[in-house]
Amino acid sequence: MTAEALIDKLVACIETVDGLRPAAPLDSQWLPWDRARDAVDVGSESIEIRVVATALPLPPLLRQLTELVREVLEQTDRADIPLRVVVTDLDAGAFREADTGNRTVT
Template identity: 50%
Template sequence: MNIEDEMTDRIIAAIDAVDGAHPAVPMGLQNSRWLPWNAGRAAVDLGETVVEIRVVATTLPLPPLLGKLDAAVRPVLAASRWADAVLRVHVVDLHVDAVGSHRDPDHSPGP
């Protein structure tokens, strides 16, 4: 495992520790235990000057959630070569639980 993979795994663990979000994984990979790597790695991009994470929000409002994610990921980056990188958090989807218990009887929340 290289330094990028280790850092990505640590970032994924930090995201998983935040109540209200989880790493955004491409469709079809959510429950794929057959992959030889952590599918959550698709949610993290480590650039030279920018670290981008993609998450699915399970709670609202977003501003406090984004603050929690920043507070969880920043310490992971602090002692690395990405310590000064810009952290971009992309909320790419809202889980049905984020919008409350008001269900539309004409639409299914699943695929």
């Protein structure tokens, strides 16, 4: 599998997880290609995936993404490569959706 095909599959993994989206640079909107691909770096020694969380809690979302990514990597020669998932931002809408148990007392 080429690096480009792997990036496409990893972006698809991100888009599968309800509550996460690929983190793309803000200044890349004018670029004539898929900005979501900028959220994935495939190197020879590691893979880094950058996401924005749109829901909480984070641990189950990150676990789900990691499992999906590992399934894809099992089909390549990079099954054991170190994987780093970075949450670059937390969408404000995530707080409206989450029931954290915290209550405001007035």
